Amino acid sequence: MGMEPTDLDRRIWEEELAEFxxxxxxxxxxxxxxxxxxxxKPDDDPPEHKMTDACPMPVIGRDELTRIYDMVFPGRTVDxxxxxxxxRRVDFDGHNAFTAAQVAGQAPSAGLMLVHPQFTVDKVASEIDHHGFMGLKPYRWYADDEVGCRITDMLPEPLIELANDRGLIVMMHLGGRLGIAEEQNVRDLLDLATRYPNVRWDLAHMARSSIAWPLERSIERIRDVPSFWYDFSSVTYSDVLTLGFRHLPLDxxxxxxxxxxxxxxxxxxSFGLGWEQLAEDDIARLAPAHCDPRPTYTVYETLRAARRAIGFEGFGKKEIEDIFYGNAYRFIHGSGPDSGP
Ligand SMILES: [Zn+2]
Structure with missing residues (x-):
């Protein structure tokens, strides 16, 4: 199925999300x-374009993204x-130049540099300067062990030191089979945050806790670190958000x-100690006959979970606006947009 909203997508938007x-x-x-x-190559395993059916576009730049946002979040402006x-195999320089061009002149939108762990400090520093990136995006594909990798396998310490010197963001999708429940990850995060206090970490996907249990196991140890932030992309369980809203700094x-x-x-x-994204093909294989079997966008499931968790907490307009706008603005720019640092 293509990107265009289906009747079901529209119904969920109208009934659950449009007013929220x-x-x-x-x-x-x-x-x-x-x-x-x-x-x-097209026949590489695993294939590189798994999302193609859901997003069959050869290019997603600034304009395409704006069209996607208009389609999925009608009437909203999105920085x-x-x-x-x-x-997995990428032209880093080309992709980074492309990224920079998509956010050029678009403040408060900002870009991050995709980094390979073998990049030198000089290379990263000069590209940061040249392109005006606000931070670094390492990833586990580029480490030697793409599953068991530690943070410094994805982003070696000289690059973390550079990020500290420049006060950069690091977008960190944690490795390890247990995510943030991995003892080594918690120790590494606490150690790096202590030694490099000027780095602002986005522990992506609620510290890679798309399901609740990894975060439950570690939240008490990471909650008080002032340089840890959390985006809840790809989180579709409201209990993950409830956990975050109650135990992490809401800002x-x-x-x-x-x-x-x-x-x-x-x-x-979520299953056992694992989790996975269930997609259209998987649901088609299950072929549930007892219910409406049509799925909606994963991002709508994230928003439904957020709406439920926010409802449970009784948050008002100010908290909701911060979660959906102000917190990210302040994460990137340090202060503003209108409610102070
Ligand atoms: Zn991502």
Missing amino acids: LPSRLFDAHVHCFSEAFCLS RLLFGWVF RIMFGTDFPCDLVRGTMV
Whole structure:
């Protein structure tokens, strides 16, 4: 199924989301994309374009993203913290230049540099200066062990030191089979945050806790670190958000879409100690006959979960506007937009 909203998508938007979602959004986790920078071959395994059915566009730049936002969040304006899609084999320089061009002159939107762990400090420093990036986006694909990697396997310490010197953001999708429940990840985060206090960390997907249990296990140990922030892209369980809203600083929780990923129709599912995104093909295989089997955009499941959790907490307009806009603005720019630092 393509990107265009189905009857079901429209119904969920109208019945559950249209009145809830503020008019101004800041997407703290969104990718730009161009097949031109993908160096994989079409038959590489795993395939590089898994999201193609959900988002069949060869290029997602500023204008395409605006069209996607208009389609999925009609009537909303959306500022962005943008970075390149994490192709396994990627033309880093081309993709980073493309990213920078998509946010040029678009403040308060900002861009992050996709980094390989073998990049030198000089290279990263000069690209940051040249392109005006606000931070770094490492990823586990580029570490030697893409599953068990530690933070410094994705972003070696000299680059963290550079980020500290420049006061940069690090967009961190944690590695490890247990995510933030991995003892090594917690120790590394606490150690790095102590030694490099000027780095602002976005622990993406609620510290890679699309389901509640990894965060439950570690939240008491990370909650008081002032440089940790959290985007809730790809989180579709309201209990994850309830956990965050009750135990993390509310001014450091941010909305994100992970587009083009969360244009996929489906949801995150939790099982045992694991989780995975259930997509249209998976649901078609299950072929549930006892209910309406049509899925909606994963990002709508995130918003439904957020609406429920916000309702449980009884948050008002100010908290909702901060979660969907102000917190990300202050994460990126330090203060503003209108409610002070
Ligand atoms: Zn992402």
